[in-house]
Amino acid sequence: MKLLYINKNINLSQPIIAQLNKMGFEVDVLIESLPKPSDRFSVFDRFFNIFSRVILKDKFYFLNKEKKRFQAYAEKKLKKKTYDYALFMRADMYPASLIRKVRKQSRMMVNYQWDGLDMYPGIFDFIPFFDRFFVFDSFDIQKYPQYHFLPLTNFHYNENHVKTDTKFDFFYVGVGLEERIRWTHNLKKFCDENGLKLKAIMTIPDFREEKITDSVSLQHNGISLKENDAYASNAKTVIDYKLKNHNGASFRVFECMAREQKLISNNPNLKDYDFYHPDNIFFTDFEDFTGLGEFLEKPYHKLDQKIVEKYSIGNWLKYALDFGEYEPIDLPLWKSS
Incomplete structure (x- = not known):
């Protein structure tokens, strides 16, 4: 089974990728390291930043440049590839063009939104592209019933923890x-x-x-x-x-x-x-x-x-991907004040 994994949190990616490999997936990691940011002090970039702000009335020159660089990188990385699964963490962090491209190349698309939906409202445009869309806040499920969000908590990943002295x-x-x-x-x-x-x-x-x-x-x-x-x-x-x-x-x-x-x-x-x-x-x-x-x-x-096992990274991934046998993870239902 081929899986495309997309997450900008490089630290957290390590245990997730390791567990996916353990489960038998052939994992293609879109973001293995964060690209070096643009040099904001170069003469070239300083000139075009000022030109964009003053002439084009665009205050996001550097942000747009980074997006274009990432899109070009992604296009090259994903060229002529297909996947059984695509697993996104925080899909709102990526351009719409990437979401559409991955949709065309994947049998099943899954997103886990570990931030409140109203913090990043752009995510609502991407919801129709996903087969399974998870949120970690039950208020979002109750507030937006029309989207049929699925519940999911975070997880623990260190199953072989060794206790040490308390400092x-x-x-x-x-x-x-x-x-x-x-x-x-x-x-x-x-x-x-x-x-x-x-x-x-x-x-x-x-x-x-x-x-x-x-x-x-x-x-x-x-x-x-x-x-x-x-x-x-x-x-x-x-x-x-x-x-x-x-x-x-x-x-x-x-x-x-x-x-x-x-x-x-x-x-x-x-x-x-x-x-x-x-x-x-x-x-x-x-x-x-x-x-x-x-x-x-x-x-x-x-x-x-x-x-404890219910919230392990192994059960978490099986539930998120609807893969094999797993214990479903639910959320408490809170009443909004």
Whole structure:
């Protein structure tokens, strides 16, 4: 079975491709590495950027140039090829011309949208091209019943996890949004007052000054999936920050499940999943940490192995592709406020 895999998240692609190979697929990876961006300081590009903005009233010269480069690359890569499956992650990130081309060359097209649909409304134009279209937020299923979206959570991919010594009480890695930075410093204060250790790594834009410390680091470069796994394995508890437009469970939730590790989060919707247990997940607004100390003292509540296996990358891919035997993955139905 030939499968075309399309995902710009190179880090996350590694375990997915490995699992697809394990399942017997011949995988053609469209994006094996991210292309080098255009040189914004070259005389040629600076001239045409100004020309586009002033004469053509187009503010997206560099963005359009990158799209054209990617399209030319994709056309060459996919020439005269056909596939049994095409698996997209976040199809909204690609031009319509690529979606149409892959549709013509694939027997079945599948997309997993791990962001809220209203965040990237352009995705609605692509929905008719897909045979199976998955969302991780049940509000999207209820809000747009005419599209017949399928439910799907994120997954865990490290099935052979080895526990290591605990070096941190809390660990977080992610994008350094202002709100997250403030919440992290609130937690740092709680840790300082209670003799606990925090390790947080947040990426910030290049124009912002880096501030790197043993506990909270604001840095320009992110870390690899391997580094993330190593840090997380050294932590007693993982931090999960919910975005305003996201109601589904993040990858951190399932990574903690595989490691038998505690989680603190500001996403109260997690209590509606079958994997929730109050000894494993603590809810806070990251302003008031009442009860967190007591939560840390309780041992992790071991989950039923059937639940853990249900959210594994192997079952996840079988369900997404409707391939072989699998346990369907559903979402809680939340009432909109």
